Amino acid sequence: MTNILVVADIKQGVLKGSTAELLSKAKELGAATAAVAVGSNVTDLAPQLAAAGSDTQYIADDPSLEIFSAAPFAAAVADAAKAFNADMVWFGFSETGKAAAPRVAVQLEAACATEIIDVAIDGDVVHITRPAIANKVLQKMKINAPKLVAVVRAGAFEADPEVTGTENVVTLDPPEKDMAAAVKELISDASGEIDLADADIVVSVGRGAKDQAGVDLVKDLADDLAAGFGSSRAMVDAGLMAHNKQVGQTGKIVAPSLYVAVGISGAIQHLAGMNGAKVILAVNKDPEAPIFNVADFGIVGNLFDVIPLLKEEIKKIRA
Amino acid sequence: MKILTTVKKVVDVELNIHVENGAIVEKGLQYVINAWDENAVEAAVQLKEAHKAETTLVSLGSTDNTDIIRKCYAMGIDNAIHIDDPALAEADSPTFARVLQKVYEAGDYDLVIAGKQAQDTDAGQAGIMLGEFLGIPCVSNVIEIKVTDDTHIQVSRLGDAGTEIVDVTLPAVVTVSDSINEPRLPAMRGIMMAKKKKITVMDLAGLGTSFEEIGGTAPASAVVEFMPVQKRKGGQKFEGDPAEITAQVVQLLVNEAKVL
Numbered sequence: 065m066t067n068i069l070v071v072a073d074i075k076q077g078v079l080k081g082s083t084a085e086l087l088s089k090a091k092e093l094g095a096a097t098a099a100v101a102v103g104s105n106v107t108d109l110a111p112q113l114a115a116a117g118s119d120t121q122y123i124a125d126d127p128s129l130e131i132f133s134a135a136p137f138a139a140a141v142a143d144a145a146k147a148f149n150a151d152m153v154w155f156g157f158s159e160t161g162k163a164a165a166p167r168v169a170v171q172l173e174a175a176c177a178t179e180i181i182d183v184a185i186d187g188d189v190v191h192i193t194r195p196a197i198a199n200k201v202l203q204k205m206k207i208n209a210p211k212l213v214a215v216v217r218a219g220a221f222e223a224d225p226e227v228t229g230t231e232n233v234v235t236l237d238p239p240e241k242d243m244a245a246a247v248k249e250l251i252s253d254a255s256g257e258i259d260l261a262d263a264d265i266v267v268s269v270g271r272g273a274k275d276q277a278g279v280d281l282v283k284d285l286a287d288d289l290a291a292g293f294g295s296s297r298a299m300v301d302a303g304l305m306a307h308n309k310q311v312g313q314t315g316k317i318v319a320p321s322l323y324v325a326v327g328i329s330g331a332i333q334h335l336a337g338m339n340g341a342k343v344i345l346a347v348n349k350d351p352e353a354p355i356f357n358v359a360d361f362g363i364v365g366n367l368f369d370v371i372p373l374l375k376e377e378i379k380k381i382r383a
Numbered sequence: 384m385k386i387l388t389t390v391k392k393v394v395d396v397e398l399n400i401h402v403e404n405g406a407i408v409e410k411g412l413q414y415v416i417n418a419w420d421e422n423a424v425e426a427a428v429q430l431k432e433a434h435k436a437e438t439t440l441v442s443l444g445s446t447d448n449t450d451i452i453r454k455c456y457a458m459g460i461d462n463a464i465h466i467d468d469p470a471l472a473e474a475d476s477p478t479f480a481r482v483l484q485k486v487y488e489a490g491d492y493d494l495v496i497a498g499k500q501a502q503d504t505d506a507g508q509a510g511i512m513l514g515e516f517l518g519i520p521c522v523s524n525v526i527e528i529k530v531t532d533d534t535h536i537q538v539s540r541l542g543d544a545g546t547e548i549v550d551v552t553l554p555a556v557v558t559v560s561d562s563i564n565e566p567r568l569p570a571m572r573g574i575m576m577a578k579k580k581k582i583t584v585m586d587l588a589g590l591g592t593s594f595e596e597i598g599g600t601a602p603a604s605a606v607v608e609f610m611p612v613q614k615r616k617g618g619q620k621f622e623g624d625p626a627e628i629t630a631q632v633v634q635l636l637v638n639e640a641k642v643l
Contacts, residue, residue: 075543075544076544131544131547132542132543132544132547133547133549134511134521134522134523135520158543159524159541159542159543160542160543162507162523162524163511163523163524163542165508166476166507166508166511166512166515167511167512167515169477169508169512169603170477170512170515170516171515174603175603175604176476176477176506176508176512176603176604177506177604178505178506178507178508179505191607192604193610195505195612196503196504196505196609197394197396197400197407197502197503197504197505198396198502198505199612200396200399200400200612201400201402201407201609201610201611201612202609202610202611202612203606203608203609203610204606204607204608204609204610205604205605205606205607206604206605206607207603207604208601208602208603208604208605209603209604212604242520243552244519244520244551244552244555245520245521245522245549245550245551245552245555246549246550246551247547247548247549248537248548248549248550249547249548250542250544250545250546250547250548251545251546251547251548252544252545253544253545265642289643300562301565307526307541307546307560307562308541308545310562313502313505314419314499314560314561314562321642322636322640322642322643332396332397333396339615342640342642343636343640343642344615345632345636351620351622356617356620357615357616357617358615358616358617359617359618359620360615360618360619360640361618361619361621361632361635361636361640362617362618362619362620362621363621363625363628363629363632364620364621364622364628365622365625365628365629366625369625370625370629373625373626373629373630374629374633377629377630377633378633378643381633381637381643
């Protein structure tokens, strides 16, 4: 039997949907499942982790873990992996996962695979599939090491509402603080906003919006839809949008039901971050914009005309 | 301060990539410096300009990297080492990290600056693993580097909850995001000078190691095959009266796509 440890994806004290998705997939593969939660005040999440499909919950709960620091986070995950005798450790798609997974892999002498979209256990052999080259190809990889540490790409697996687990809490010793890379402070992202990674609808703004007034207009549409609000690289470079809003190969990777690209031409690096969306709607005044080559629905027009109309139509259907 | 930057030559992602019989079709591909490594080089050169650092570049591969190394020289890098070994064509991330470890140990470096990932594999592992192998701190996804004193830097890192400010004791590894800077276009004078500069080329034996010693012959994972990505196709594109087509599209999103 394969033992799969899923690292709880926790943001601002809230358990993210990816944790249940990963646990569902682990159960589908017939694995024994555990989850590990690392942070401050995370003990209370154990019942949720059980409900999401884990049969053991490893908890590293300490005030020193309030702000993410890669070395102690990885040490706690490695501790849980050893205690559970994990064959695989899975992280949800996050900066936390990307920073911690290679460390955990070295500590467990495991293979490391990032951004995986599928995993298959064929007898003794494990294969994973992941995109590469800016999402232009898929690669199937054979895992030769006895263990695997993986970061799962957003939207790869679906949570099965039928899946559930049992509560069995194991408390871990808090890991040592990293004095050589000491986190001094966290400049927090604006709270209360809808997290891009979780949003069912994402609205992103691009260069076509021109200035702050344009950004505000598109933000209004996002708010009306209760959507996550993202950005192209160009708007971040122009200082109109924050770094953490950038969707693309180098920024956030999103897989919502509906992705609305407003005034975005569709550079390859941007497409790499959103082409997992179920449906793409593009609004662009240039009929030749590459975004229309991937959009399911395209509106050719000036966004300053189209967005207010779109808001109106949405109000009508929601009324 | 002695800075080591790492660069990789990778396939140009702007071009179309074709897959046939489980392999990438080589014909028509072009190779360029990894975009994030260019940010790493720029970051190193900026530190050199502000703090009199000495900058050394290491490139790994089984390819002729003269062109990208000359580019980095023109940007302001002082020294370059190219580890050229046919065995590295098939190497995985930990193996690359082990080569970098050997290069690091042969020098007396205070800081390693690497791109946060390579645009061919998008793995994002080698830099972090290097820190782990060396037992020195590593901060990934860095958007700012400030020198505090001879043995400390302060970096800003983009994390899940916001921007983390981290005090780092040297020696250390940082991997940089493309948000850290805009790589300079080399000036003509730099390009001319770069042509005269020497590139130290060696294979793994020259580095005092072997493919076997660094784990290359027993890779933790290996690519079995490449597959084409199912390409999205453009759907329906509407042009005309904005009010009319917008209403039409919203109806389709509600009734056909069922996402609103």
